Amino acid sequence: MKRFTMLLIALLLAASVGAQTVLTRRGRAVARIVLAEDTPADRTAAQLLVRFVREASGATLPVISGTPRRGDLLIGAADTAGLTEDGFRLRTADGVLRLSSGGDKGAVYGAVTLLERFLGMNYYAAGVYDLDRRQSIEIPAQDLTDNPAFRYRQSQGYGMAQDSVYRLFLRLEEPRDLFAGGLWVHTFDRLLPALVYGADHPEWYSMIGGERRPGRASQWCLTNDEVFERAAAKVDSVFRADPGRRMISVSQNDSNFTYCRCPECEKVNEEEGAPSGNYVRFLNRLAERFPDREFSTLAYLFTMQPPRLSRPLPNVNIMLCDIDCDREVPLTDNASGRTFVRALEGWSALTDNIFVWDYGINFDNMVAPFPNFPILGENMKLFRRSGVKRHFSQIGGSYGGDFSELRTWVVSKLLWNPAQDVDSLMRRFMRGYYGPAAPELYAYEKLLEGALLGSGQRLWIYDSPVSHKDGMLNAACRKRYNALFDRAERAVAADSVLLRRVRLARLPLLYSELEIARTSPEKDLDAVVRTLDTFEEYTARYGVQTLNERSNSPAEYCRLYRARYLPQAEPNKALGARIVWIDGPAEKYRTDGERTLTDGLFGGATFVESWTGWEGCDGSFIVDLGRETEFTHVETDFLHQLGAWVLLPRAVTYAVSADGEEYRPLGRRELPEDRSVPVKFVAAGVMSAEPVRARYIRVEIEGVKTCPSWHYGVGCPCWFFADEVTVR
Numbered sequence: 001m002k003r004f005t006m007l008l009i010a011l012l013l014a015a016s017v018g019a020q021t022v023l024t025r026r027g028r029a030v031a032r033i034v035l036a037e038d039t040p041a042d043r044t045a046a047q048l049l050v051r052f053v054r055e056a057s058g059a060t061l062p063v064i065s066g067t068p069r070r071g072d073l074l075i076g077a078a079d080t081a082g083l084t085e086d087g088f089r090l091r092t093a094d095g096v097l098r099l100s101s102g103g104d105k106g107a108v109y110g111a112v113t114l115l116e117r118f119l120g121m122n123y124y125a126a127g128v129y130d131l132d133r134r135q136s137i138e139i140p141a142q143d144l145t146d147n148p149a150f151r152y153r154q155s156q157g158y159g160m161a162q163d164s165v166y167r168l169f170l171r172l173e174e175p176r177d178l179f180a181g182g183l184w185v186h187t188f189d190r191l192l193p194a195l196v197y198g199a200d201h202p203e204w205y206s207m208i209g210g211e212r213r214p215g216r217a218s219q220w221c222l223t224n225d226e227v228f229e230r231a232a233a234k235v236d237s238v239f240r241a242d243p244g245r246r247m248i249s250v251s252q253n254d255s256n257f258t259y260c261r262c263p264e265c266e267k268v269n270e271e272e273g274a275p276s277g278n279y280v281r282f283l284n285r286l287a288e289r290f291p292d293r294e295f296s297t298l299a300y301l302f303t304m305q306p307p308r309l310s311r312p313l314p315n316v317n318i319m320l321c322d323i324d325c326d327r328e329v330p331l332t333d334n335a336s337g338r339t340f341v342r343a344l345e346g347w348s349a350l351t352d353n354i355f356v357w358d359y360g361i362n363f364d365n366m367v368a369p370f371p372n373f374p375i376l377g378e379n380m381k382l383f384r385r386s387g388v389k390r391h392f393s394q395i396g397g398s399y400g401g402d403f404s405e406l407r408t409w410v411v412s413k414l415l416w417n418p419a420q421d422v423d424s425l426m427r428r429f430m431r432g433y434y435g436p437a438a439p440e441l442y443a444y445e446k447l448l449e450g451a452l453l454g455s456g457q458r459l460w461i462y463d464s465p466v467s468h469k470d471g472m473l474n475a476a477c478r479k480r481y482n483a484l485f486d487r488a489e490r491a492v493a494a495d496s497v498l499l500r501r502v503r504l505a506r507l508p509l510l511y512s513e514l515e516i517a518r519t520s521p522e523k524d525l526d527a528v529v530r531t532l533d534t535f536e537e538y539t540a541r542y543g544v545q546t547l548n549e550r551s552n553s554p555a556e557y558c559r560l561y562r563a564r565y566l567p568q569a570e571p572n573k574a575l576g577a578r579i580v581w582i583d584g585p586a587e588k589y590r591t592d593g594e595r596t597l598t599d600g601l602f603g604g605a606t607f608v609e610s611w612t613g614w615e616g617c618d619g620s621f622i623v624d625l626g627r628e629t630e631f632t633h634v635e636t637d638f639l640h641q642l643g644a645w646v647l648l649p650r651a652v653t654y655a656v657s658a659d660g661e662e663y664r665p666l667g668r669r670e671l672p673e674d675r676s677v678p679v680k681f682v683a684a685g686v687m688s689a690e691p692v693r694a695r696y697i698r699v700e701i702e703g704v705k706t707c708p709s710w711h712y713g714v715g716c717p718c719w720f721f722a723d724e725v726t727v728r
Contacts, residue, residue: 019141021073021097024059027135031097033061034068036076041101045075045111048168052115056133070095075107086171087147090114097142105168112169113146114139123169124433125405126159149380152178152355152390153415156397157408170412180245181238185298185319185357186254189216191234192227194709201226207262208715215714217255222282223264232289239293250286251298251319252279255712259302277307280316287313296355299347306346317390318347319355327360327370328452328459330378341382348386356388360407361396363549363643364462364606368515369473369508370402371448372459373422376411380418391415400544400554402508403445405433405501434505435498437488441505444484451477462644464606465512466519473512481509503538510535511547518565519601519609525567532561548605550643550678564602564681573629574697574727575600582620582698585612596723598623602637603723605679607646611639616705616717623697623725628658630693633728634666635685636701639721640674645713648674649720650702652684656694663698675710685726699725 022030033046046063054060061073068074074096079089083102088110091098099114101107115121118139120132153172160167160174167174175184183190197204198214204227205214220227235248252259259265259275268278276299283297296317299306304321312318322331322340331337347354358379362370376393383391393415395407410425426445430438452459455471465473485506492498510531517528538544539554547557577598585593593612596603603610634654639646651670655663667686674680703720707713 019092019095021092021139022071023053023061023073023137023139024057025136027058029059029061030071031061032068032072033063034072034074035063035065036074036078038065039076039107041105041107042075044105044168045099045107048108048111048115048165049073052119052121052131053137056119056131057135057137059135068096073097073099075099075111076101082145082147084147085151087145088113089146090142090144092141092143097139102147105171108168109146109148109171112171113144116169121169122428122432123166124409124429126163126166128405128433129169130432148416149384149418150389150391150415153412154390154392155408155411155415156361156395157412158397158399158404159408170408171416172412178245178247179296180242180248183238183248183250185249185251185296187249187251188220188253189218191231191250192220194218197230198709204230206258206260206715207265208258208260211715213258213709213715215258215709215711217253217258217712218709218714219252219255219259220282221260221262221265222278223260223262223268228282228285232286235286235290235293239290246292247294247296247317249296249298249319250283251296252300252303253712255714256301257716258712258714271308272310273308274303274305276303276305277310279303280307280310280312283316284310284313287315291315299343300357304340304343306343306350312351312353314351314353316351317353317355318351319357319390320344320347321357321359323357323359323461325359326458326460327372327375328457330375331382332378334458344383344386344388352387352389354386354388355390355392356383357392357394358383359394359461360411361394361461362402362463365464365511365515365548366396366398366401367507367511367544367547367554368402368463368465369448369468369512370396370459370463371445371452371472373407373410373426373445374449377414377418377420377422380414384418398546400504400507400539400542400546403505406430434488434492434501435495436491437498437502440484440488440491441502444481444488447477447480447484448472462606462608464604464608465515466604466609468512469516469519473516478509478513478516485509500542504542504544507535507538507544510538514561515604518561518604521599521601529566532558548679550605550641552605552678560681570728572598572600572724572726572728573631574598574623574625574725577626577725577727578624580622580624582622582700583614583618584621585614585619589613597621597725600724602681603639603721605641607639607641607644607719607721611721611723613646613719613721614701614703615719616703618703618705619701619720619722621699622660623699623727624660625695625697625727628693628695629727630691631727632688632691633685633726634697635683635726636699637723637726638671638682638684639723640676640680640682641721642675642677642711644719645707645711645716646719646721647704647707647711648682649684650704652702653700654686655698655700656692657696657698658694660696663696666692666697673708683726697725697727 077098077100079100085103087102088106089100099110123129194214202212205218300321325336397408451472457471536558579594589612653668654666657663669684707718
């Protein structure tokens with residue numbers, strides 16, 4: 001019996017050893033990589049294995065075509081039952097490790113999985129990865145099937161443009177992989193440009209307020225048959241020029257409220273109960289015209305809610321966007337999110353061809369804390385349960401943004417399998433990327449998350465640190481965060497690479513300190529200047545280029561901060577002056593505006609604080625200085641932020657009075673139209689050649705009122721925002 005037991009153990013050990021695939025032994029190649037077919041994906045999979053096995057062991061695995069022998073790794077095996085697009089199977093059979101693909105990049109992702117599991121690879125950022133270096137590499141017998149949760153997975157990360165292999169390890173795709181002619185979202189004006197056709201065919205574009213409004217953000221008149229035929233001809237030409245792709249986006253321009261309200265379109269809108277019905281009908285016509293092609297269209301802003309009657313054809317893809325939702329809790333747990341969930345449920349009842357675009361980004365302040373990690377996996381699980389097939393998680397992967405590299409890495413893992421634990425993923429990344437500083441940075445992020453929930457404050461895509469100055473960014477919290485970062489920097493002080501990463505992670509906290517300080521009448525000016533100097537030094541040294549979607553640079557921000565928010569040599573004689581409305585602002589700005597126009601605190605790049613706004617009208621008010629005062633210069637500060645429909649006014653006129661009854665002109669300043677994208681602050685002032693004595697200053701502002709044809713909101717009311725009135 002003893003000899004029998006020993007024999008059985010020996011046989012089992014031999015079977016176990018035989019089932020292993022030995023890639024290398026003592027720095028020499030043992031296995032071969034055999035390609036069943038020399039497809040681009042299979043070849044890429046082989047190249048990845050060869051590169052990193054050689055880097056780990058010093059051995060170069062041969063790549064051949066033909067019949068595998070025992071101990072080989074076969075790429076392109078035919079064991080594909082149950083595999084979906086990009087899915088793969090790793091199975092050891094007859095002494096051969098077989099990698100089968102469900103299509104597209106399945107073989108690549110199978111190779112990546114082997115490298116991650118058996119060579120210890122973690123690809124954290126462009127050019128940054130872990131790899132176990134050893135001369136002997138063995139892979140135990142495999143029986144693994146892995147399909148992605150979503151057939152198409154897209155996110156953001158600046159590093160993908162710098163390192164194509166990094167993108168493969170993230171298992172992410174890009175629109176150019178899928179959409180013909182690069183036509184991916186907001187394509188109406190690319191297909192039928194208003195600049196080309198608008199003058200001769202205004203009837204092709206939206207009727208807004210009883211008038212046809214051609215413009216780059218105007219929508220199409222979808223009940224016009226000429227529009228359909230011209231669009232169909234354009235689509236046909238795009239597919240002919242790009243025969244390798246079968247999908248195209250025919251979708252509304254990036255604007256709200258600009259859909260057509262002509263009688264024919266309004267009739268359809270009423271029948272369908274939502275403007276989306278017109279879009280589904282139009283896309284269905286295209287889908288019928290080109291039955292072997294797939295058409296994607298947006299369910300975005302005014303088209304988010306599904307139609308009552310029309311059902312998308314199978315080759316019509318609905319790209320559903322949750323842009324209006326708050327981000328502090330999962331979509332199921334707040335009012336704005338539940339509105340989206342109802343839309344998702346409605347579309348899911350109509351079609352199983354849904355692409356969700358989820359926003360986890362702060363467009364206005366990318367370099368600001370945005371602690372939304374806990375909701376990412378929960379939202380993805382919701383999308384998967386709802387039958388979503390494609391998913392774009394827009395999470396703000398710009399360089400220097402809030403934990404950009406961590407966000408890209410965590411989201412890529414969740415897009416493949418949203419059931420993974422987010423905290424475990426965060427800790428794993430931080431250990432590998434930040435080294436000894438990881439515990440402090442993890443504690444910082446978790447404190448932010450808890451403080452946000454405790455504050456009850458919303459988190460949204462146009463957020464400002466100032467909105468959280470009494471919540472997650474209050475003084476006590478910021479003190480604790482800074483202490484954690486101080487410890488983190490000390491932990492990696494001897495490693496310049498890790499120190500750089502920690503300092504980049506600190507930028508959102510430094511930025512928040514500056515933003516909150518500029519809104520505070522009482523502040524430690526020396527501390528503010530030190531923070532500003534540090535922020536300027538780090539952003540310049542590490543090459544951070546932008547702070548927001550509008551491409552405003554850190555260098556410009558620091559220059560403006562010194563000019564606008566630090567004390568100036570000449571005091572403002574209007575400080576604390578009383579404001580009396582003549583043509584007052586929008587109701588929600590009236591009370592605060594009476595204070596903020598003369599409180600000595602200039603507004604920032606977002607209109608959510610300090611600014612006073614008028615919509616679709618002119619504005620006027622009186623500044624009461626309290627007593628007769630001598631001055632020569634009066635100016636008012638205005639915000640230029642096109643993305644928020646905030647345009648500069650046309651002109652500002654000033655008049656002065658000693659008694660508040662009789663006014664005499666002081667001057668008028670006209671402002672040129674500005675179509676540039678970056679956020680700007682523009683002072684509109686007048687200067688008197690001789691000193692003026694007056695108590696009252698009347699300010700009359702002529703607004704643009706309606707968004708022009710070149711603007712996103714063509715035909716709709718636009719805003720102007722004023723802040724500080726300065727008298728010197």
